[in-house]
Amino acid sequence: MKSLLLSVLMTVAFTPGFAQGDGKPAKPSTPPAKAAPAPAATGLVGNKDSKLCHKADCKAAAKMKDANKVTFASAAEAQKAGYKACKMCKPF
Numbered sequence: 402m403k404s405l406l407l408s409v410l411m412t413v414a415f416t417p418g419f420a421q422g423d424g425k426p427a428k429p430s431t432p433p434a435k436a437a438p439a440p441a442a443t444g445l446v447g448n449k450d451s452k453l454c455h456k457a458d459c460k461a462a463a464k465m466k467d468a469n470k471v472t473f474a475s476a477a478e479a480q481k482a483g484y485k486a487c488k489m490c491k492p493f
C-alpha cells in the first residue's frame with residue numbers, strides 16, 4: 402500500500418503543470434520583449450518628442466524610449482520631416 406501511494410505521489414509531483422491544477426504546462430510569466438525598430442541603412446534615428454535626429458550609436462539615441470523612435474533613410478528625409486541634428490553626434 403505504501404509503495405502504491407508513493408508511486409502516485411511521485412507521478413503527481415513530476416507532472417508538468419499539475420501544481421496549477423489545470424493539467425496544462427505552465428506558461429512563461431513575462432511576455433517576450435518587443436524588438437526596437439532597426440535603424441535605417443544610414444543609421445539615423447529620430448525622437449518624435451524632441452524632433453532631434455541622431456546617429457544610431459549616439460548616447461542620446463540609446464536612452465530614447467522605443468515608442469519615440471523613428472528611423473530615416475537619409476538626412477534629407479529627416480530634415481524634410483522637421484527634425485534637427487543632435488549637437489552631440491552631428492548626424493548631418
